[in-house]
Amino acid sequence: MLEVSNLGVRYGRHVALEGVSARVSKGEICVILGANGAGKSSFLGAVAGLVGTEAGTRIVMNGKDVTKLDAHLMVEEGIALVPEGRGIFGELTVAENLRLGSHARRAKPDAGKMLDFVYGLFPRLAERRRQLAQTMSGGEQQMVAIGRALMSKPDILMLDEPSLGLSPLLSKELFKSLATIAAEGFGILLVEQNARLSLKTADRGYLIETGRIVGEDTAPNLLKDPKVMSAYLGDAAAAAAH
Amino acid sequence: MLILLTGLLLGGTYTLIALGLTLQYGVARIMNLANGETLVAACFVTFWLYTGYGINPLLGLLVIGPGAFVINWLIYAWLMQPLVKRARNRGMLEVDSILATFGLLFLFQGLMLQAFGGSYFNYEFLARPFSIMGDSFGLNRVVACVAAAVIAAALYVFLYHTDRGTAVRAVAVDPRAARLVAIDVRRTAAFAFALGGAITACAGTLLSTFYTFNTSMGVLFTMKALIIVIMGGVGDIRGAVLAALVLGLTETLVASLLDPGLTLAANYALFILVLLFRPQGIFGKRPA
Amino acid sequence: MNIPRNELLAVGAGLAGAAVLAFLPLVTEGFWLSVSVNIMLYAAICTAWALFSGPTHLVSLASAAFFGVGTYSVAIFIDVLPFPALVLIAVAAGALLAILVGLATLRLSGVYFVIFTLGLAELMGQIVTWVQTNFGGTIGLYIFTDLTEAHLYWMLLALTVIVFMTGWLINRSRLGLALRIIGNDEAVARHVGVDTARARIILFAVSGAFIAVAGAIMAPRYSYITPDAAFNPMTSFLVVIMALLGGTRRLWGPLVGVVPFTLVMDFISGHFPNQTAVIVGIAFLAIVYVLPDGVTGQLESLFRRRRPTDQGLLATTVEEGR
Amino acid sequence: QDPVRIGVSASKTGPLAGGASGVLWPNIKLWAEKVNKAGGLKVGDQMRPIEIVEYDDKSSPEEAVKNIQRLATQDQVDLIIPPYSTGLNLATAPLIAKYGYPQIVSTGNANDLDQFVKRWPNTFWLLGPAQGIADGIVGTLKDLRDAGKIGNRVAVVNVSDAFGLEMIKTGKPALKQAGFDIVYESSYPLGNQDVAPVIASAKAANPDAFVAYSYPPDSFALTEQAQLQKFNVKAFFVSVGGNLDAYGKRLGAAANGVLIMGGVNASDPVFQAYRKEHLEVTGQEADWWASPVAYASLEILQQAVEHVGSLDKEALNKEIQSGTFKTVIGDVHFDNNINNNNWTVGQWSDGVVHGVRATGNLQGAQQPVIKPVWPSN
Amino acid sequence: MSVPLLAIDRVRKAFGGLVAVNDVSFEVAQGELLGLIGPNGSGKTTMLNLISGALSPTSGNILLSGQPIAGLAAHKIARIGVARTFQLVRVLPSMSAVENVVAGAVFGHNRLWGGEALTLARELLARVGLKGREEIPVAAMTYIDQKRIELARALASNPHVLLLDEWLAGLNPSELRIGMELIREISAQGRTIIMVEHVMDAIRSLCQRCVVMNSGAKIADGISASVLADPEVVRAYLGDDDDA
Numbered sequence A: 001m002l003e004v005s006n007l008g009v010r011y012g013r014h015v016a017l018e019g020v021s022a023r024v025s026k027g028e029i030c031v032i033l034g035a036n037g038a039g040k041s042s043f044l045g046a047v048a049g050l051v052g053t054e055a056g057t058r059i060v061m062n063g064k065d066v067t068k069l070d071a072h073l074m075v076e077e078g079i080a081l082v083p084e085g086r087g088i089f090g091e092l093t094v095a096e097n098l099r100l101g102s103h104a105r106r107a108k109p110d111a112g113k114m115l116d117f118v119y120g121l122f123p124r125l126a127e128r129r130r131q132l133a134q135t136m137s138g139g140e141q142q143m144v145a146i147g148r149a150l151m152s153k154p155d156i157l158m159l160d161e162p163s164l165g166l167s168p169l170l171s172k173e174l175f176k177s178l179a180t181i182a183a184e185g186f187g188i189l190l191v192e193q194n195a196r197l198s199l200k201t202a203d204r205g206y207l208i209e210t211g212r213i214v215g216e217d218t219a220p221n222l223l224k225d226p227k228v229m230s231a232y233l234g235d236a237a238a239a240a241a242h
Numbered sequence B: 001m002l003i004l005l006t007g008l009l010l011g012g013t014y015t016l017i018a019l020g021l022t023l024q025y026g027v028a029r030i031m032n033l034a035n036g037e038t039l040v041a042a043c044f045v046t047f048w049l050y051t052g053y054g055i056n057p058l059l060g061l062l063v064i065g066p067g068a069f070v071i072n073w074l075i076y077a078w079l080m081q082p083l084v085k086r087a088r089n090r091g092m093l094e095v096d097s098i099l100a101t102f103g104l105l106f107l108f109q110g111l112m113l114q115a116f117g118g119s120y121f122n123y124e125f126l127a128r129p130f131s132i133m134g135d136s137f138g139l140n141r142v143v144a145c146v147a148a149a150v151i152a153a154a155l156y157v158f159l160y161h162t163d164r165g166t167a168v169r170a171v172a173v174d175p176r177a178a179r180l181v182a183i184d185v186r187r188t189a190a191f192a193f194a195l196g197g198a199i200t201a202c203a204g205t206l207l208s209t210f211y212t213f214n215t216s217m218g219v220l221f222t223m224k225a226l227i228i229v230i231m232g233g234v235g236d237i238r239g240a241v242l243a244a245l246v247l248g249l250t251e252t253l254v255a256s257l258l259d260p261g262l263t264l265a266a267n268y269a270l271f272i273l274v275l276l277f278r279p280q281g282i283f284g285k286r287p288a
Numbered sequence C: 001m002n003i004p005r006n007e008l009l010a011v012g013a014g015l016a017g018a019a020v021l022a023f024l025p026l027v028t029e030g031f032w033l034s035v036s037v038n039i040m041l042y043a044a045i046c047t048a049w050a051l052f053s054g055p056t057h058l059v060s061l062a063s064a065a066f067f068g069v070g071t072y073s074v075a076i077f078i079d080v081l082p083f084p085a086l087v088l089i090a091v092a093a094g095a096l097l098a099i100l101v102g103l104a105t106l107r108l109s110g111v112y113f114v115i116f117t118l119g120l121a122e123l124m125g126q127i128v129t130w131v132q133t134n135f136g137g138t139i140g141l142y143i144f145t146d147l148t149e150a151h152l153y154w155m156l157l158a159l160t161v162i163v164f165m166t167g168w169l170i171n172r173s174r175l176g177l178a179l180r181i182i183g184n185d186e187a188v189a190r191h192v193g194v195d196t197a198r199a200r201i202i203l204f205a206v207s208g209a210f211i212a213v214a215g216a217i218m219a220p221r222y223s224y225i226t227p228d229a230a231f232n233p234m235t236s237f238l239v240v241i242m243a244l245l246g247g248t249r250r251l252w253g254p255l256v257g258v259v260p261f262t263l264v265m266d267f268i269s270g271h272f273p274n275q276t277a278v279i280v281g282i283a284f285l286a287i288v289y290v291l292p293d294g295v296t297g298q299l300e301s302l303f304r305r306r307r308p309t310d311q312g313l314l315a316t317t318v319e320e321g322r
Numbered sequence D: 001q002d003p004v005r006i007g008v009s010a011s012k013t014g015p016l017a018g019g020a021s022g023v024l025w026p027n028i029k030l031w032a033e034k035v036n037k038a039g040g041l042k043v044g045d046q047m048r049p050i051e052i053v054e055y056d057d058k059s060s061p062e063e064a065v066k067n068i069q070r071l072a073t074q075d076q077v078d079l080i081i082p083p084y085s086t087g088l089n090l091a092t093a094p095l096i097a098k099y100g101y102p103q104i105v106s107t108g109n110a111n112d113l114d115q116f117v118k119r120w121p122n123t124f125w126l127l128g129p130a131q132g133i134a135d136g137i138v139g140t141l142k143d144l145r146d147a148g149k150i151g152n153r154v155a156v157v158n159v160s161d162a163f164g165l166e167m168i169k170t171g172k173p174a175l176k177q178a179g180f181d182i183v184y185e186s187s188y189p190l191g192n193q194d195v196a197p198v199i200a201s202a203k204a205a206n207p208d209a210f211v212a213y214s215y216p217p218d219s220f221a222l223t224e225q226a227q228l229q230k231f232n233v234k235a236f237f238v239s240v241g242g243n244l245d246a247y248g249k250r251l252g253a254a255a256n257g258v259l260i261m262g263g264v265n266a267s268d269p270v271f272q273a274y275r276k277e278h279l280e281v282t283g284q285e286a287d288w289w290a291s292p293v294a295y296a297s298l299e300i301l302q303q304a305v306e307h308v309g310s311l312d313k314e315a316l317n318k319e320i321q322s323g324t325f326k327t328v329i330g331d332v333h334f335d336n337n338i339n340n341n342n343w344t345v346g347q348w349s350d351g352v353v354h355g356v357r358a359t360g361n362l363q364g365a366q367q368p369v370i371k372p373v374w375p376s377n
Numbered sequence E: 001m002s003v004p005l006l007a008i009d010r011v012r013k014a015f016g017g018l019v020a021v022n023d024v025s026f027e028v029a030q031g032e033l034l035g036l037i038g039p040n041g042s043g044k045t046t047m048l049n050l051i052s053g054a055l056s057p058t059s060g061n062i063l064l065s066g067q068p069i070a071g072l073a074a075h076k077i078a079r080i081g082v083a084r085t086f087q088l089v090r091v092l093p094s095m096s097a098v099e100n101v102v103a104g105a106v107f108g109h110n111r112l113w114g115g116e117a118l119t120l121a122r123e124l125l126a127r128v129g130l131k132g133r134e135e136i137p138v139a140a141m142t143y144i145d146q147k148r149i150e151l152a153r154a155l156a157s158n159p160h161v162l163l164l165d166e167w168l169a170g171l172n173p174s175e176l177r178i179g180m181e182l183i184r185e186i187s188a189q190g191r192t193i194i195m196v197e198h199v200m201d202a203i204r205s206l207c208q209r210c211v212v213m214n215s216g217a218k219i220a221d222g223i224s225a226s227v228l229a230d231p232e233v234v235r236a237y238l239g240d241d242d243d244a
């Protein structure tokens, strides 16, 4: 559904991504793993149209070339992003944030249904409809951000570290719901530090290192891969528990 | 009662002066120092239409409003957009827009000076007594006040109860995030700026029915508008209206009961009180 | 004291420059001296303004109020006290006004301060008027002195030098660091232990006092002081515009805004007296678009040399500038 | 032919621009055109064209001072026409004096002019001291009262800027001294056009006469409010603004009987011709007080040059001090640099202002009448 | 037990009708590393805001070494010796790394100046792993590096109590290991720390003791292992299955 080839991003003289190719299909959960500064967020930003890309980049969505489209048009094409740092509208209420999620034309017809779905996923948001988003707790804000992205009824949902700041319980539930969402036919592209949890949920994964893709495999394979184990799973619990 | 109504009428006038800037500064983030010049320009155009072609100022609104909308759209697209694009943060945009609209201020003033000279202008329109509860008021002021109420209400409904309006507010809050929910930020900001300009121009038309104006008077209106906009909480229609009404009422109260020479001091006292008790503006939201 | 060599050089160069400028009245008089007085006036005010507004990012529109307070300090007491004493009164009055305004508004943040200062000049004007109407004799006050343009010029030059020195010292002090932190993130500033309100008020008072002195020095040029001339709100706007044009990140930023601005404005009003406003408007827009970072930014990128960031800030032991 | 260069620095922008563009600039234009059409300014036995060098002082003293410097030292003009308004005239006086030019002030006045003139003997004050103008209305009211036409109760307001305050400063004591009862008194800020409360309070005090030391925007606003609130007094006086032709046009029949500051001898053919010419050349109507005075200041300058026969500033100053000049406002002679023959009150009547009171020996004053009630519309 | 370094005594904070912190009491001993955990929106950040002076409590007392600090201005509390990091990093974007840290050294509890402050800042930057990057403007640094800066800035003031709000969030496992090691070191040097965290690995391995909040109230307080096994904590916070 989403196909990216030869994507390049540079900030001034600094090359953040080079020759990156990846794809996500319908109903699939795909995770991108990489150390900090590897370029994961830049990748999502570039696909979402927020970050300018280099010549040669090609982004195809549902068979249509969308390489040079502006961010707001990308949403219409079915690509939604939950950015790093959430990017919610702090001075608007929770309900308004969600309503804005369905601002895209493609989302309007099913806005009501999606709203119920989101409130079902995060009951806390339903309780706090009228609260200003910026006064919500860190985790609650994350729910607003994810909920808002879902509201645009995307074909591909991209999430940049969605479990950041969520309680263990909620993280688990989030990943469960991601699986549900994918099962409904959405494609999901995920950047996540919690490699273990995400690989358990995902179908496939990419490894990214200093701006280039260095590996790609199915999630179960990656979970077994010793290199991945040491670099991204780290087995922190084992290492840290004396 | 007389004082109350007079104050309300004045508040209505102030509402008119401030609403446009609320949109331009609150939403499009352009602190438009040329706001008052837009207003005065509309006064002149109204004058010219009325005295030259006999076009009733109220009908004139139908020309001036849309005309100002288009002109302000172009101003935004040509002059402000490049600044928005190159601004790395809101502070930079604020500085740039202050500088650029300061240039605009001179430009507009200069053009008006060429066209109309520096003298005072006014004309007579609806300068009839209109009696409310036994006291008589200028019909022109009453009309302006009603128009202010209508415009403010319409604007409120638009901003808070339509999707398009919510999008406008979203852009005000976070232009970057707005792009992520399929909002065309450029168009929306241009729209807000243009709408603000149109409202300011309509304000000018209405004000010209009872104010004497000249080319140099824009700054006075800009200052008044800025005070109201900020007192009400930047970008907040309800706040701006309330601030305008409160200002109108206190000024009238003080002028009637104390001394017209103290209106400004009263304004300030009020301003400080508001700040002490609601540091975020009357309706402004507390920062996180 | 251990001051980096390049800063010492800059200070030396600045003082030498000022010394050279001091000879100007001997070379020219009349028009160019008048222009120079205006430039020097705005150089002093804009730099003083930027002392406060630069690091705090709070746009103060109170310059006219301070200026007027200084002017009136002179106008009221000119017949009873010698001029230097009047300057001291101006210092006190300016600082006092700044502290009062600061106490009322600087604890709060942002735009409210801007707007408060916006009307301050008008408020002061009205209060002066009101007091004079109700209690005083005349509204206009005559000021007769024997000070010539050259005297005004020298005093303003000295004032500018003092403002610069003060700015330099503040930058190297705790106060300067505190202000930079506040300018970056006020919440962080509070949480690392900066008394944000106090730091701002002190700085605002310093800045206000300087501007008041400028007003005091200019008073003799008016001959006849009225509130609307002394508290002319345009002064505030011009100050902001010139300073922003130059850029406020460097101490010398406002200066490089003032000089070209004044000269260009002057050229335009001299050559196109009837189209001044239109041409100034266009010229101004052009400048904004051609010089995106202000004149300073432009100069900096012209002469960009890699050097470690702002070491001067800390390499000193000026104690407790608070 | 080598032109005579004449410098002007006055307001084209800023708060004073409204006044200057109505009164000063058009007359400079009119005068220059007229002189040049007649072959130029007679300097000795030469007829030299005149060339106007003009600058905008932006209503600011700094700018005004700089402009004067520029005129004197860069442009080296032969003569200077001083700025508009009391404040700027006083601020530029020391400088104009330094270069020796005569400064014939047509749009400014102040109290304590004697002291000022002693210091700068090259300044000439066509409007006389503020006192004369401020007290004019008091005399008119006194006459009306003594004739039994109005009562003793007066409401007086003023705009609180230099002008209004200078006026009230002598006007109020004069009213008191004349035995009037000041039943309402207040001042309002410059630029304030929302004067409904002022009129309402004045009305509540039930006066016989209303006196406003006002400026154009508020003169209009006060009148409109008085009309709206049916504030009917037997004498209604406004100051600067009431003299504008636009005032009469705007109010139509309602203007009848309104008293204004200043005035003219409307039946004087010289004035009538001047008015006609003013409209033809500048496309704008002369007002009923200050325009002819401004024009007169230029005529005086012209005649002084002709009398002296050169552009020698010293000689010109002497000549203006002692000579007598024929102008559109009649023969002018300065007493101690101050002109003491001034119209101080005029009254509207069918679209025309007639002077009803003057200082000194001006001829042609008409009897003031009491104001009819505002026509209802 | 001797006088606790920090004592929270029936502290309450209400936002309008919403009680974000509901009469919570607990104590922290000198040198302790306390974990403060709980579901999203349970009031943890609010608790830290109350201690650091960003908010003042609706009621209740907070004592630092017996001295009441509740309701004091944030800068005063900072000087008395409380330093913090923010849940969403807040650096001073236009300043370099070292200047960011110097800010803490100059104005906090430490109040150093000049060379001393600079030396300390460089030392701390090295300690959080930013050696050699002292002069880089922090705006150009990644999220994690900015978190390091924040930690160094907090440490620079030499606080009695260090408050960390999800400082470990967003780190990948290898970074997490480094981060945890860093906190352990700091704690081992005797610094008293309260850390809010959702990363259970970190809580388990670093904190002896935990306080658990839910809907503003304290629901558990004690040895980490037993608190984390508490069925209510599991139900409200951890979720049933084993893996975290």
Ligand SMILES: Nc1ncnc2c1ncn2[C@@H]1O[C@H](COP(=O)(O)OP(=O)(O)OP(=O)(O)O)[C@@H](O)[C@H]1O
Binding pocket: A011, A014, A016, A034, A035, A036, A037, A038, A039, A040, A041, A042, A043, A084, E140, E141, E142, E143, E144
């Ligand atoms: N706006 C920017 N300007 C300059 N450099 C940038 C910018 N944004 C990112 N970079 C640089 O590009 C590289 C990739 O950044 P990116 O944010 O994509 O990494 P990431 O993989 O998402 O890291 P993290 O795990 O820290 O979120 C980094 O070296 C970063 O410093």
Ligand SMILES: Nc1ncnc2c1ncn2[C@@H]1O[C@H](COP(=O)(O)OP(=O)(O)OP(=O)(O)O)[C@@H](O)[C@H]1O
Binding pocket: A135, A136, A137, A138, A139, A140, A165, E015, E018, E019, E020, E038, E039, E040, E041, E042, E043, E044, E045, E046, E047, E087
């Ligand atoms: N200024 C405020 N106005 C209204 N409600 C607020 C405000 N600040 C916080 N809250 C509410 O108080 C509750 C506690 O918030 P807090 O930020 O302390 O949670 P938290 O425990 O830190 O959660 P998280 O783990 O998600 O960061 C939340 O429900 C939040 O929405």
Ligand SMILES: CC(C)C[C@H](N)C(=O)O
Binding pocket: D019, D084, D085, D086, D087, D107, D108, D109, D127, D163, D240, D290
């Ligand atoms: C009498 C008026 C013409 C005076 C002038 N307007 C001034 O400012 O003083």
Ligand SMILES: [Mg+2]
Binding pocket: A040, A041, A042, A084, A160
């Ligand atoms: Mg990232």
Ligand SMILES: [Mg+2]
Binding pocket: A137, A138, A139, E044, E045, E046, E087, E165
């Ligand atoms: Mg939190």
